[in-house]
Amino acid sequence: MQAMATETFAANMRGPVIQRMDADYDAVRSLYNGMIDKTPLLIARCTDAADVVTAVNFARDNDLAVAIRGGGHSGPGLGSVDDGLVIDLSMMKGVRVDPVTRTVRVGPGCTQGDVDHATHLYGLAVPAGIVSSTGIAGLTLGGGTGYLTRKYGLTIDNLLEADVVLADGRIVTANASENFDLYWALRGGGGNFGVVTSFLFRAHPVSMVYAGPVFWDIEHARIVMQKYREFLPGAPEELGTFVGLKTVPPVDPFPGEHQGKQACAIISCYNGPAEEGQALMARLLGALPVPLFNWMGEMPFPALQSMFDPFFPKGLQWYWRGDFVKELSDQAIEAYIAQARRLPSTLSLMHLYPIDGAVHRVGKGDTAWNAREATWSMVIAGIDPNPQKAGEITRWTKGAWEAVHPYSAGGGYVNFMMDDGDDARLKATYGENYDRLVAVKSKYDPRNLFHVNQNIRPLH
Numbered sequence: 001m002q003a004m005a006t007e008t009f010a011a012n013m014r015g016p017v018i019q020r021m022d023a024d025y026d027a028v029r030s031l032y033n034g035m036i037d038k039t040p041l042l043i044a045r046c047t048d049a050a051d052v053v054t055a056v057n058f059a060r061d062n063d064l065a066v067a068i069r070g071g072g073h074s075g076p077g078l079g080s081v082d083d084g085l086v087i088d089l090s091m092m093k094g095v096r097v098d099p100v101t102r103t104v105r106v107g108p109g110c111t112q113g114d115v116d117h118a119t120h121l122y123g124l125a126v127p128a129g130i131v132s133s134t135g136i137a138g139l140t141l142g143g144g145t146g147y148l149t150r151k152y153g154l155t156i157d158n159l160l161e162a163d164v165v166l167a168d169g170r171i172v173t174a175n176a177s178e179n180f181d182l183y184w185a186l187r188g189g190g191g192n193f194g195v196v197t198s199f200l201f202r203a204h205p206v207s208m209v210y211a212g213p214v215f216w217d218i219e220h221a222r223i224v225m226q227k228y229r230e231f232l233p234g235a236p237e238e239l240g241t242f243v244g245l246k247t248v249p250p251v252d253p254f255p256g257e258h259q260g261k262q263a264c265a266i267i268s269c270y271n272g273p274a275e276e277g278q279a280l281m282a283r284l285l286g287a288l289p290v291p292l293f294n295w296m297g298e299m300p301f302p303a304l305q306s307m308f309d310p311f312f313p314k315g316l317q318w319y320w321r322g323d324f325v326k327e328l329s330d331q332a333i334e335a336y337i338a339q340a341r342r343l344p345s346t347l348s349l350m351h352l353y354p355i356d357g358a359v360h361r362v363g364k365g366d367t368a369w370n371a372r373e374a375t376w377s378m379v380i381a382g383i384d385p386n387p388q389k390a391g392e393i394t395r396w397t398k399g400a401w402e403a404v405h406p407y408s409a410g411g412g413y414v415n416f417m418m419d420d421g422d423d424a425r426l427k428a429t430y431g432e433n434y435d436r437l438v439a440v441k442s443k444y445d446p447r448n449l450f451h452v453n454q455n456i457r458p459l460h
């Protein structure tokens with residue numbers, strides 16, 4: 001790369017272009033997952049869509065590999081690339097809420113917390129994930145599951161429109177009436193088709209919620225998971241509730257006598273009056289042993305959304321794998337518990353997030369996201385602050401995933417894939433939508449400029 005070309009590129013950008021010799025290079029290139037250490041040639045910190053167009057054109061014309069970075073939370077570090085150009089969107093924040101139409105315009109550098117913060121003022125929320133530091137861009141393009149999913153669908157089911165910079169440098173709008181094929185593919189197909197510079201979402205009335213975790217000793221995990229499985233299909237969709245196998249964090253304010261215990265938890269959010277939520281949860285809790293603690297209570301929705309943030313700061317070691325799950329048989333429950341008894345660290349976890357209700361009311365072919373018949377999106381994550389435990393948490397995750405995989409529905413959520421997102425896995429995930437995704441990819445990015453993602457390869 002000629003120094004002159006880089007200089008001209010930087011001069012055409014409003015935002016800074018960071019190079020290896022710059023003092024802030026290491027800070028800017030670092031990713032959420034401390035296990036991933038990538039050294040890009042250049043990081044273009046875009047401030048607007050024109051910067052993105054400049055960066056895409058520069059990468060294409062100079063044969064540079066391109067990574068697109070929103071919140072930087074990708075497990076396998078797909079927001080960066082060795083020796084290539086990172087299109088860093090994290091400075092492109094900004095949320096505008098229209099309370100009349102209940103729509104929200106969101107910049108691609110926003111975290112989920114940025115969106116919740118802005119919408120809460122109006123008593124609204126966009127259905128998204130459960131940790132506030134997650135980037136809204138990557139989460140949305142992969143699908144987006146969270147507490148509001150049962151009632152209001154995946155994040156993509158609430159995506160009305162996106163502005164996209166294509167590989168040839170054109171900027172287009174994709175919605176139900178313009179570039180519909182692209183709009184279809186963006187809803188689950190990940191970052192394969194271009195750089196999204198603006199999202200328009202539908203929001204829903206959400207303000208105070210009755211929410212929080214309930215923990216039991218792992219001795220009770222079998223009955224908790226069985227009763228949860230039976231309770232879920234009949235529970236009102238206002239209740240988002242997931243089940244997890246984990247450890248009681250060995251820190252305050254968790255009760256000293258329970259800290260470090262292996263546990264099964266149900267973590268829930270009822271979007272409605274607290275008394276209703278309490279009565280509903282009593283139907284489930286009444287059939288279960290006394291928990292170690294029940295921390296459900298009334299709180300503002302953004303408080304729930306950031307409840308787990310302190311446990312998951314940037315820089316931890318992460319290795320994760322997921323699957324879609326349709327039925328949770330007794331045998332499957334036993335297999336999950338056996339693996340959970342071998343958790344390699346206190347932060348490691350196995351979670352099953354429900355994707356029923358509104359998700360099932362969207363057709364399999366209506367968006368790229370095909371798993372409309374699954375009941376849960378499951379993730380297994382080995383997590384630890386110590387880089388020396390990277391090997392151990394990776395081995396445990398792979399082993400646990402292999403042990404429970406036979407009980408899965410086939411395919412997995414692309415946002416919970418690590419290095420397992422090969423062609424066969426993506427075909428299993430997208431099912432009959434796969435060929436259509438290849439066609440859209442071939443039309444909008446025929447040379448696969450955007451390949452640092454769970455990659456859909458264009459036809460040659």
Ligand SMILES: Cc1cc2nc3c(=O)[nH]c(=O)nc-3n(C[C@H](O)[C@H](O)[C@H](O)COP(=O)(O)OP(=O)(O)OC[C@H]3O[C@@H](n4cnc5c(N)ncnc54)[C@H](O)[C@@H]3O)c2cc1C
Pocket residue numbers: 032067068069070071072073074075077078079089108128129130131134135136137138139140141142143144145146190191192194195196197312415416452453454
């Ligand atoms: C602590 C934690 C909690 C999570 N919780 C949830 C959850 O509750 N629900 C859920 O659904 N997922 C969850 N996830 C997974 C999350 O959805 C993915 O990690 C997602 O990739 C994060 O998006 P990002 O923008 O932060 O990532 P990045 O690393 O910045 O990007 C990830 C991918 O998205 C693409 N991309 C990003 N921005 C754009 C853009 N503007 N245009 C085109 N492509 C783009 C990139 O090419 C890259 O492949 C969680 C992850 C973590 C680490």
